[in-house]
Amino acid sequence: MNLNNLKLHHKLVPDNYLKLALEAQRCKEIQIKELLEKRKLPDVGWTEELIEYVIQQLAALDNNNFEHKIGLGEREARMASIINRNYGFGHGIGRSGDLLDAQPKAVGSTIVAQLSNALVLDVIRLQGIKSVKSYFIAPMATGMTLTLCLLSLKKRRPPAKYVLWSRIDQKSCFKSITTAGLTPIIIDTVKREEQDGLFTDLGKFEENLSCIDREEILCIMSTTSCFGPRNCDGIISLAGLAAKFDVPHVVNNAYGLQSTYLTHQLKQANSAGRVDLFVQSTDKNFMVPVGGAIVAGFEESSVHTVAKAYAGRASSSQSLDVLITLLCLGKIGYQDLVSQRKLNFVYLQKQLEEFAEKHHCRVIRAKANPISLALELKTLSTDVATKLGSMLFTRGVSGTRVIIKGCNKTIDGFEFADWGSHESSLDCAYLTAAVSIGLKRPEIDAFIHKLQQCWQDLEKKINKDT
Amino acid sequence: MNLNNLKLHHKLVPDNYLKLALEAQRCKEIQIKELLEKRKLPDVGWTEELIEYVIQQLAALDNNNFEHKIGLGEREARMASIINRNYGFGHGIGRSGDLLDAQPKAVGSTIVAQLSNALVLDVIRLQGIKSVKSYFIAPMATGMTLTLCLLSLKKRRPPAKYVLWSRIDQKSCFKSITTAGLTPIIIDTVKREEQDGLFTDLGKFEENLSCIDREEILCIMSTTSCFGPRNCDGIISLAGLAAKFDVPHVVNNAYGLQSTYLTHQLKQANSAGRVDLFVQSTDKNFMVPVGGAIVAGFEESSVHTVAKAYAGRASSSQSLDVLITLLCLGKIGYQDLVSQRKLNFVYLQKQLEEFAEKHHCRVIRAKANPISLALELKTLSTDVATKLGSMLFTRGVSGTRVIIKGCNKTIDGFEFADWGSHESSLDCAYLTAAVSIGLKRPEIDAFIHKLQQCWQDLEKKINKDT
Amino acid sequence: MNLNNLKLHHKLVPDNYLKLALEAQRCKEIQIKELLEKRKLPDVGWTEELIEYVIQQLAALDNNNFEHKIGLGEREARMASIINRNYGFGHGIGRSGDLLDAQPKAVGSTIVAQLSNALVLDVIRLQGIKSVKSYFIAPMATGMTLTLCLLSLKKRRPPAKYVLWSRIDQKSCFKSITTAGLTPIIIDTVKREEQDGLFTDLGKFEENLSCIDREEILCIMSTTSCFGPRNCDGIISLAGLAAKFDVPHVVNNAYGLQSTYLTHQLKQANSAGRVDLFVQSTDKNFMVPVGGAIVAGFEESSVHTVAKAYAGRASSSQSLDVLITLLCLGKIGYQDLVSQRKLNFVYLQKQLEEFAEKHHCRVIRAKANPISLALELKTLSTDVATKLGSMLFTRGVSGTRVIIKGCNKTIDGFEFADWGSHESSLDCAYLTAAVSIGLKRPEIDAFIHKLQQCWQDLEKKINKDT
Amino acid sequence: MNLNNLKLHHKLVPDNYLKLALEAQRCKEIQIKELLEKRKLPDVGWTEELIEYVIQQLAALDNNNFEHKIGLGEREARMASIINRNYGFGHGIGRSGDLLDAQPKAVGSTIVAQLSNALVLDVIRLQGIKSVKSYFIAPMATGMTLTLCLLSLKKRRPPAKYVLWSRIDQKSCFKSITTAGLTPIIIDTVKREEQDGLFTDLGKFEENLSCIDREEILCIMSTTSCFGPRNCDGIISLAGLAAKFDVPHVVNNAYGLQSTYLTHQLKQANSAGRVDLFVQSTDKNFMVPVGGAIVAGFEESSVHTVAKAYAGRASSSQSLDVLITLLCLGKIGYQDLVSQRKLNFVYLQKQLEEFAEKHHCRVIRAKANPISLALELKTLSTDVATKLGSMLFTRGVSGTRVIIKGCNKTIDGFEFADWGSHESSLDCAYLTAAVSIGLKRPEIDAFIHKLQQCWQDLEKKINKDT
Secondary structure, three states, rough: HHHHHOOOOOOOOHHHHHHHHHHHHHHHHHHEEEEEEHHHOOOOOOOOOHHHHHHHHHHOOOOOHHOOOEOOOOOOOOOOOOOOOOOOOOOOEHHHHHHHOOOOHHHHHHHHHHHHHHHHHHHHHHOOOOOOOOOEEOOOOOOHHHHHHHHHHHOOOOOOOEEEEEOOOOOOHHHHHOOOOOEEEEEEOOOOOOOOOOEOOHHHHHHHHHHHHHHHHEEEEEEEOOOOOOOOHHHHHHHHHHHHHOOEEEOOOOOOOOOOOHHHHHHHHHOOOOOOOEEEEHHHHHOOOOEEEEEEOOHHHHHHHHHHOOOOOOOHHHHHHHHHHHHHHHHHHHHHHHHHHHHHHHHHHHHHHHHHHHHHOOOOOOOOOOEEEEEEOOOOOOHHHHHOOOOOOOOOOOEEEEEEEOOOEEEEOOOOOOOOOOOOOOOOOEEEEOOOOOOOOOOHHHHHHHHHHHHHHHHHHHHHHO | OOOOOEEEEEEOOOOHHHHHHHHHHHHHHHHHHHHHHHHOOOOOOOHHHHHHHHHHHHHHEEHHOOOOEEEEEOOOOOOOOOOOOOOOOOOOOOOEEEEEOOOOOOOOHHHHHHHHHHHHHHHHOOOOOOOEEEEEOOOHHHHHHHHHHHHHHHHHHOOOEEEEEOOOHEEEEEEEHHHOOOOOEOOOOEEEEOOOOOOOOOHHHHHHHHHHHHEEEEEEEEOOOOOOOOOOOEOOOOOOOEEEHHHOEEEOOOHHHOOOHHHHHHHHHHHHHHOEEEEEEEEHHHHHHHOEEEEEEHHHHHHHHHHHHOOOOEEHHHHHHHHHHHHHHHHHHHHHHHHHHHHHHHHHHHHHHHHHHOOOOOOEEOOOOOEEEEEEEEOHHHHHHHHHHHHHOOOOOOOOOEEEEOOOEEEEEEEOOHHHHHHHHOOOOOEEEEEEOOOHHHHHHHHHHHHHHHHHHHHHHHHHHO | OHHOOOOOOOOOOOOOHHHHHHHHHHHHHHHHHHHHHHHOOOOOOOOOHHHHHHHHHHOOOOOHHOOOEEEOOOOOOOOOOOOOOOOOOOOOOEEEEOOOOOOOEEEHHHHHHHHHHHHHHHHHHOOOOOOOOOEEHHHHHHHHHHHHHHHHEEEEHHOOOOOEEOOOOOHHHHHHHHHOOEEEEEEOOOOOOOOEEOOOOOOHHHHHHHHHHHHEEEEEEEEEEOOOOHHHHOOHHHHHHHHHHHOOEEEEEEOOOOOOHHHHHHHHHHHHHHOHHHHHHHHHOOOOOOEEEEHHHHHHHHHHHHHOOOOOOOHHHHHHHHHHHHHHHHHHHHHHHHHHHHHHHHHHHHHHEEEEEEEOOEEEEEOOHHHEEEEEEEOOOOOHHHHHHHHHHOOOOOOOOOOOOOOEEEEEEEOOOOOOOOOOOOOOEEEEEEEEEEEEEEEEHHHHHHHHHHHHHHHHHHHOOO | OOOOOOOOOOOOHHHHHHHHHOOHOOOOOOHHHHHHHOOOOOOOOOOHHHHHHHHHHOOOOOOOOOOOOOEEOOOOOOOOOOOOOOOOOOOOOOEEEEEEOEEEEEEHOOOOOOOOHHHHHHHHHHHEEEEEEEEEEEEEHHHHHHHHHHHHHHHHOOOOOOOEEOOOHHHHHHHHHOOOOOOOEEOEEEEEEOOEEEEEOHHHHHHHHHHOHHHEEEEEEOOOOOOOEOOOOOOOHHHHHHHHHHHOOOOOEEOOOOOOOHHHHHHHHHOOOOOOOOEEEEEHHHHOOOOEEEEOOOOOOHHHHHHOOOOOOOOOOHHHHHHHHHHHHHHHHHHHHHHHHHHHHHHHHHHHHHHHOOOOOOOOOOOOOOOEEEEOOOOOOOHHHHHHHHHHOOOOEEEEEEOOOOOOOOOOEEEEEOOOOOOOOOOOOOOOOOOEOOOHHHHHHHHHHHHHHHHHHHHHHHHOOO
């Protein structure tokens, strides 16, 4: 609405009043111009009004929102619902050949997709990985996106069938391999004498790389962010091995983008060796609804191959949520969240250690895990430890996990001893708790409070029973 | 808000007034009760207010929307955005083990997912496929969902590598095979003497099934809805072959749910032989934004295997859009759309035939294609036909395609002669136009008008040039 | 957002795609330009998106929505609520001196006020009163607005104290006189031998005008739209008397704007004599929430005096609702509503007459009342008639009124015999029902159905009792 | 939606999950129950979701939102607009006889009206006026509401015609008298030797009360909140005079509810003498859009008479905005705003005094004005002072006023010397600035900064010119 060019009757509003009001709009226009021309995350988050305005204007550029559209195809982004939660975006993103292609029917959706990609790049760089070259938001959860990455590698290495996988007991990650029709070679994590926590078994990796035909190895798959006391994989060393043996290396960085410690590992790994792709969740790192992941890499071609492998146009919902959220936060807002998280981690650790001291247990110090903490439950029987977990959930604490001995599991034909522990010889039960971006300090206090209550209740019950 | 149980001060409102007003709410409560208890599509579409009310109440059941939540996990559905286009739904659907599992943190999202699945079932049955047993909404476009189906079959038939594919020149469909790491055996469609249009080369299928090791064949992949003059594949015969040779049969029913002719073919195919899975797009059949597909089948196990193959929790965005839209439409609303589409198809055919008569061309009568029509452009050179296509697009007509001779294309290493024509020996150029659900009669009129204008302009230009 | 002037990176979207999409926006820009420059009701109603867009852009012109506002006054339109149902409009309209003045702090609110006034003018003219000169939306219900009109006349005629009022038994209308501190001279309506219905007692008016000191008469107050069987006042004759005796004439045209018969009376009255002001409700004529009225007149000065009399800035809520609604409807939409209403009136009359024939009662033919019908209830006792009214209300019929004999009432010290009947000698009970703009045909059917049910129930009960 | 009573299929969601989720809803239900049963402002503000939920549920109780309504009246709250900014509320509040009556067609609107009145009472008491008895939100700006108060007094004292008015140069306040058809007796404010600022001329009041026939005096009208350096009127003494001479006393407390100093004056005045009605703006005290006022008093009857004087049903827009806003803020939120305002006042005073010291002017210490400050501009000529005012406005500072000598004005026939100064013998120009509820500290800093800039620019210009 270009009021500047309109000739308004003085009865509608006097010229001099209007002039002042129009001048006051200029800073918004500059904000929009900067965003669209420079494609950078704004320093300060935008107002709701400004975000909605831009989103609505972009939606108007999709042809299903044109006043006089004539659609004679099988897919014309017509929408039957009277509830407009999608701003009129219906065409999805990309073309069937390539997720990153512009969609001629949907100029607005295309801009949303490209712009959200560009802002995500800004965040990745902000978090320290300056050398990232290519990246895009995939409209699938992290697990399926890892599957897509593996399938795209498979297209380039048809005879390969093995994925060397540093064990992480998170189902989606493992299933991403079997769903791709590949065979995982599971390498359990190991303990070290001198340090707490679980570490990558680098020896086993080298052994496997040496004895399996290189052509048959699709890639190494490692993980950064994980449940304590498992540490971030030794991805710098793994990258070295990948380079040495010339096999691809895919990193599952699920919620690692929020931690500068983990992004630093990624950056170093790329300098020291080979990292082909690293994948992270949009919901875990950007506080949007579940459903998207970011594929990134240090070379244009490897990432683009993934985008091309996606069969069909894709949902624009995930890109839109990321775009809205990053504009809401701005650079400063995101960095604030990142630093608060760090402080919260230290705070939770302190609280848990005080608790541990009181109750004769201990917090495992896995130094290479900056997000998730583990509290060893040495004094509790398996049953009682399990009970503790369910009591916490019933009392409104979600996200903690209790890991116990002897819980074996078979997934897609592969057996895991002590499922949940990332190793096959768990010593004793423990409880994990993670400090994610967006967690509020009072939640930590409430958690410690509930933990104490449950502990006391359990103790009372045990004393009564004995 | 259970006002029935409140003791309101008479100053707030007199009792007798309130009583009458509360009675008037009962029919809404009954509508909600019926929906949630019976899980059936309501006959008449709901009002916007009622839909939003139910959606909001369901969202309140997800734990991220609880007043006192304590989230100590890495994924707690926190949302940073001030713009609430997701009603507070953030947890996605399913668990990492299974898309169809209830998510304990997200009771509302779980209900949304299961309820939208249930309503979709109703539509499938309404459209005539009464014997359908299992079904779910996958949060990926049709192409990627086909990939997931193939990968899930591969899990059960590890040595298989070939997909016998009746050629359809739509990129996503073909890519769904190569992305799955499988090898397509491309079987061109063929013409018949006595009938117009292109048909499945059943002989070639039988030949291939006979000479390739059955163990190495993953499945037959056929297509129902397609661009004219290609007909719906002979899926009844293909189902027979699948049964005879005991190989799975996957049907790409992309936009076929909207046509009772095509759903009838599916039903018959299942009676006559073997159909393991059939996949259709949510956007093309339900007028929601691009991004979801429905996997359905006649046996519980085959469909459930697909749901289990999805690695990770998935976006609930697609289920939510389907739920909202189906509640909007109701049974009557959906059936109206279906019948209008049929009438529109007849109307477009008549208009095109009148046009054809005037301009010495003809409409190809592909009787087994109830959605898309092809207008042969015998009198136009390849260049002029191409020009016609781009003129139409520039004038606001989207969705039509001009297919010309000699347009060869290589996709993922496979060569296609006369890409776009579903065969390798195209006679002459043609223009396709599809009549989809939601198309409005005036769009057809406007299309014919624009077609006439462009044709005249081209004729003038040709006469001038010569 | 002037995308035309932006230099977008080709990665964001290709230039040629963008160009087509921007061209498609032009018709919206033209719609907006025409509205703001010509200040006329558009022929066709606008889409929700376009209306919200314009409203939001206007709101951005109010200084409370400026990015960098510095407010050091006592009223700066700050808003504490997180729920934005007012689009950020907070300053109200006008200045303390004059409702029609532009507000320098609130350019957007000023445009909303002036534009809604201008569109209202268009409707008044559309409805046939082409000679209207001045008009504005007052943010008060019709009754209080009539009070304001009387007070503004009083400012010009300080010694005057009497209002000659043609009795209409609607409380607000009467109270508008007493609240203004004036003394009503109540002139009952009368029956005529030759015609059905109640008529203005023109003789009494002339008598009063002749014998009271002209200086002491503030004005004549007449009413057009009213409950049957009262007819529209003889405003043409009253206007003649007003001119003859040189006293002002105020017409209560509450819901008369929706009827071209009544607007025609107004037009004729102005030609034939004197009409100073006519007042109508925004909700009854434009289907907006209760709360506003339109003051209109045939001379600039008389109307402007009313606007100046309003003490203080006023709510812009009413203007905003009128603006949104008129843009929604457009000229064609409003005229459709008007003609449907006429047809509905004829339909209800026919239905009621059929009912009357069956049940030995009759519909009173008040020819100068085109909106409200009266059904004589000769066969019912007063108690039974009263019962009928409450039964209808309990069964969901609202708006009908049952008028019975002997219901006397005192308002502000004035006594009314047979309150509700507009006369002091009611013959027998009757039921009124009105056909307003927006009434749907099925409501009429449902009403007749309920009426029949109630009648039968009553008959049964009477027979049982006797 | 009473999920508690539904029998959900386990496929929709497992019972145990649902149970936990439903338990989590209880605290919301308790919040709603408490609000509706106790009719008190909640301590902590509600979430947007909860507020909207309650509003929507209330709107559903109005008969225009019933599924099967049959409306045969002239006013049935039908709404033509597709944009629902009113939640479906259309009936307005009250009945034509009384604004405070329940509206049988609109149970929800009635609750909104009564509930917002009840919450307002809570705020009035919270601010210290515990003895308040009666109160309601009038849907008109403060000025018109004062007019309505005067008219309602006039109904009880028909022969009265004079209003003894302590001069306050704010147009609406004065017009409220003349619009009511009454004659103001203007009593200029006066200076005192010992104290800064302007004071009520109590002597003149007593003089007038003594010599005018008591029957002819309608009331005393005083003002609390006002532009500095005018002080709050000596309402305690005026209340004493009102009691002594037995005349009503109306207090214009426009933006005084936000200051506990001023509410304390009111409370004291009532104890010490007579206060019939006090009126305050909803927008100025509650940060809602312009358009409403609160009429309050210490006796039921006087306030109720005002409510009954309003002719017709009224807009519910104002009540709805107040309800939403007060629920947003809660008791704590409102009290925070009140204390921040006090601190901001002290801060601005300090900043202005520092400025004054630097620039050889002074801040006038009107101790009985806790909201607005005046900066004497002794060194500036009238022209330059005027220029300063307009420079500030152009630079985005709104709300400040520059008062200069010799600015005489006639309003409705009454002449005011030195308009703007509340007296007839202004010494020198000054600038006022007010600290209202909701003002942000950075606005004060920005104001002082702009003031310095303008001052410097003016000095430069003066030096250059001389």
